[in-house]
Amino acid sequence: MSILVLKRAAIAALLVIAASVLTFALVAAAPGNVAALIAERMAGPNASAELIARIAADLGLNDPLPVRYLRWLGDAVRGDFGISLRSGKPLSVEFAERVPVTALLLFGGGLIAFALSLGLGIAGAISNGGPVDNVLRTISLVGASTPNFFVAAVLVITFAVTLNWLPSFGGSGPLSWILPWATSSVLPASILSRVVRVNLQDAMSRPYATTGFAKGLTRSGVILQEALPTIAVPFLTTFGAQFALMMVASMVVETVFALRGIGAFFIEVIRFRDFISMQAILLLFVVFFVVTNLVVDIVCMLIDPRIRKAAGA
Amino acid sequence: MTELLKSLRTWPWHIVAPVLLFVAVAVLAPWLTPYDPAAQDYMSILQGPSWAHWLGTDYLGRDLLSRIIGGARVSLTAMSIVLLAALILGVVVGSLAGYIGGRFEVVMISAIDIFLALPSLVIALALIGIMGPGYWSMIVALTLAWWANYARMSRAVVVAELRQPYIEAARIMGANHLHIFSRHILPSVLALVVVYASADAGALVLAIATLSFLGLGVEPPTPEWGQMLVDGMGYLEDNPALVILPGLALTLVVVSFNLLGEAFALSKVPRPARGLTLSRRRRDRAKEEAARAQVEARP
Numbered sequence: 001m002s003i004l005v006l007k008r009a010a011i012a013a014l015l016v017i018a019a020s021v022l023t024f025a026l027v028a029a030a031p032g033n034v035a036a037l038i039a040e041r042m043a044g045p046n047a048s049a050e051l052i053a054r055i056a057a058d059l060g061l062n063d064p065l066p067v068r069y070l071r072w073l074g075d076a077v078r079g080d081f082g083i084s085l086r087s088g089k090p091l092s093v094e095f096a097e098r099v100p101v102t103a104l105l106l107f108g109g110g111l112i113a114f115a116l117s118l119g120l121g122i123a124g125a126i127s128n129g130g131p132v133d134n135v136l137r138t139i140s141l142v143g144a145s146t147p148n149f150f151v152a153a154v155l156v157i158t159f160a161v162t163l164n165w166l167p168s169f170g171g172s173g174p175l176s177w178i179l180p181w182a183t184s185s186v187l188p189a190s191i192l193s194r195v196v197r198v199n200l201q202d203a204m205s206r207p208y209a210t211t212g213f214a215k216g217l218t219r220s221g222v223i224l225q226e227a228l229p230t231i232a233v234p235f236l237t238t239f240g241a242q243f244a245l246m247m248v249a250s251m252v253v254e255t256v257f258a259l260r261g262i263g264a265f266f267i268e269v270i271r272f273r274d275f276i277s278m279q280a281i282l283l284l285f286v287v288f289f290v291v292t293n294l295v296v297d298i299v300c301m302l303i304d305p306r307i308r309k310a311a312g313a
Numbered sequence: 314m315t316e317l318l319k320s321l322r323t324w325p326w327h328i329v330a331p332v333l334l335f336v337a338v339a340v341l342a343p344w345l346t347p348y349d350p351a352a353q354d355y356m357s358i359l360q361g362p363s364w365a366h367w368l369g370t371d372y373l374g375r376d377l378l379s380r381i382i383g384g385a386r387v388s389l390t391a392m393s394i395v396l397l398a399a400l401i402l403g404v405v406v407g408s409l410a411g412y413i414g415g416r417f418e419v420v421m422i423s424a425i426d427i428f429l430a431l432p433s434l435v436i437a438l439a440l441i442g443i444m445g446p447g448y449w450s451m452i453v454a455l456t457l458a459w460w461a462n463y464a465r466m467s468r469a470v471v472v473a474e475l476r477q478p479y480i481e482a483a484r485i486m487g488a489n490h491l492h493i494f495s496r497h498i499l500p501s502v503l504a505l506v507v508v509y510a511s512a513d514a515g516a517l518v519l520a521i522a523t524l525s526f527l528g529l530g531v532e533p534p535t536p537e538w539g540q541m542l543v544d545g546m547g548y549l550e551d552n553p554a555l556v557i558l559p560g561l562a563l564t565l566v567v568v569s570f571n572l573l574g575e576a577f578a579l580s581k582v583p584r585p586a587r588g589l590t591l592s593r594r595r596r597d598r599a600k601e602e603a604a605r606a607q608v609e610a611r612p
Contacts, residue, residue, distance in 0.1 A: 248434050270529060289432075
C-alpha cells in the first residue's frame with residue numbers, strides 16, 4: 001500500500017516538473033522582453049536601453065534558458081518566487097497574505113457543496129421520479145449551466161441590495177463570507193448531486209440492494225445502508241475534480257466579491273502583464289491540481305480494495 | 314455525416330428549437346435591433362422600460378434590448394470561430410499523429426495529455442496573459458485551450474480505422490495516402506468529433522462570457538453579455554435589469570446548448586460504432602458524460 005502511494009506521489013512529482021518546464025517555457029517564449037516591460041513600468045515609455053540592459057543583467061535574463069529555469073525552480077522551491085511587478089512586494093509575501101483567503105473560500109464552498117450534494121442526491125433517489133426528484137433535477141441542471149458571475153450577481157441583488165441582509169463585498173467579517181461561499185458552491189453542488197443521484201440509481205439495481213429489500217428494509221433504508229457506501233469512489237473522484245475547478249472559479253468569485261485571494265491576483269497580474277507573478281501563480285495552480293488529484297486517488301485506494309488490486313498492490 | 318442527417322427526423326425538436334432560436338437571433342441581429350448597440354444617448358441614461366426603449370437603457374444611454382440582441386451575435390461569432398479553429402487544429406494534429414505514428418505520435422500524445430491535464434480556462438488565461446488581452450488573443454487562447462480533446466479523439470479513430478481491412482484493400486489497389494485519408498478515414502473522424510464539438514458549444518459560450526466579464530475578452534463598446542453584466546454591476550441599485558437580463562440570456566443559451574449536447578451524447582451511447590475498436594472507450598466516455606450530466610460547464 002505505501003509503495004503504491006509512493007508510486008503515485010512520484011508520478012505526481014513528475015507531472016509538476018513537466019508542468020513547471022511548460023510554464024517557464026510559456027513565459028520565456030512570450031513576445032516582448034520582460035526587462036523592457038519592467039523598464040517601462042519604472043521609467044515610462046522612454047526607458048533607456050541602458051536601463052533595460054541593467055535590469056536584464058540583474059534578473060539574469062542573459063543566461064541560457066536551462067540555467068534560468070533551474071535557478072527559477074530552485075528559488076521557488078525555497079519559497080522565493082521573485083518580486084511582483086504589479087505590487088512591488090515579494091511574491092512570497094503576497095502568497096502568505098492571499099493563500100489563506102483562497103483556502104478559506106475553497107474549503108467553505110467545498111464543505112457546502114459536499115453536504116448539499118449528498119443531501120439533495122439522496123433526497124432525489126428516495127423520491128425516485130417523484131416531484132422532489134423532478135424539482136431537484138431541474139435545479140441541478142440550471143445550477144450547472146448558470147455562469148458563476150451571474151449567480152454572484154443574483155445573490156448580491158437579492159441578499160445585499162434588496163434585502164440588505166448581507167454585505168456585497170468580502171473581507172469584512174464572517175457574514176461577508178456567506179455570499180462568496182454560496183456562489184462557489186452552486187456549480188459543484190449541482191454536478192455532484194447529479195452524480196450522487198445517478199450512482200444511487202445504479203446501485204439500487206444491484207444484488208446487494210435486493211438483499212436489503214429481502215431483509216425487510218424500506219427504500220430509504222436500502223439507499224442509506226446498502227447503496228450509499230458503494231458510491232463513495234465515483235463521488236469522491238468527481239468531488240476532487242470539482243474542487244480543483246473551484247480554484248478556477250475562485251478567479252471570478254474573488255474578483256466579484258473583492259476578496260484579496262490568489263484567483264483575483266491572477267486576473268490582476270494578467271491585466272498588468274506581470275509575467276513574474278503569472279509564472280509563480282501558474283506553478284502554484286499546477287501543484288494544487290496535482291495534489292488534489294493525488295489526495296483523491298489515495299483516499300479512493302484506501303476505501304476500495306478493488307482499486308488497490310487493480311493498481312497492483 | 315449522412316447518419317447524422319438521417320437521424321434528423323428523430324431529433325428531439327423541443328431541445329433543438331432553443332438553440333436554433335439563438336442562432337436565428339444572432340444571424341438576424343442587424344435587422345432586429347431597434348438601435349445601434351453601441352450608440353450612446355446622454356439624454357436617456359439608466360432609464361427603465363419604455364416604448365422608446367423596451368428594456369430600458371444603460372449608464373451611457375445605450376438601448377439594452379439592442380445590446381442583448383447584438384450580444385447574441387458577438388457570442389455566436391466568437392464561439393463559432395473558436396470551435397471551428399479548434400476542430401480543424403485538433404483533427405489535423407490528431408489525424409497526423411495517428412496516421413504517421415512513430416516518434417511523432419508519441420510527442421503529439423504527450424502534448425495533448427499536458428493540455429488535457431489543466432483546466433481549459435487556466436490554459437486560456439495563461440495564453441491571454443502572454444499575448445495581452447483583446448478579442449483576437451481571446452480567440453487564439455480559447456482555440457489552443459480547446460483543441461486537445463478533439464486531437465485525442467481524432468487520433469483514436471484514425472488508429473482504429475487503420476486496422477480495418479478496407480484500408481488495406483485500398484492500399485493494395487494503389488490508393489495514395491491522401492485518397493485513403495480523405496475518403497476512408499476523415500469521414501469517421503468528423504462524424505465523431507463534430508458531435509462532441511457541438512456538445513462543447515455551451516461551455517465555450519460560457520468561457521467567452523467569463524473572459525469578457527473579467528475584462529480579458531471582448532472589449533467595449535462591442536456588446537457582449539459577460540461584459541454587459543460587469544458594466545451593470547455598478548448600477549445595481551439604479552437598474553438591476555442591466556445585470557439580470559444579459560445573465561438570463563447567457564444562462565438560457567448555455568442551458569440550451571448543454572441540453573443539446575446531452576441529447577447528442579446519450580443518443581450516441583447504444584449505437585455500436587461500426588466495429589470501431591474504440592467503442593469501449595466511447596461507451597465509457599458517454600457513461601461518464603451522462604453521469605456528470607455533460608454539463609461540465611467550465612467556469
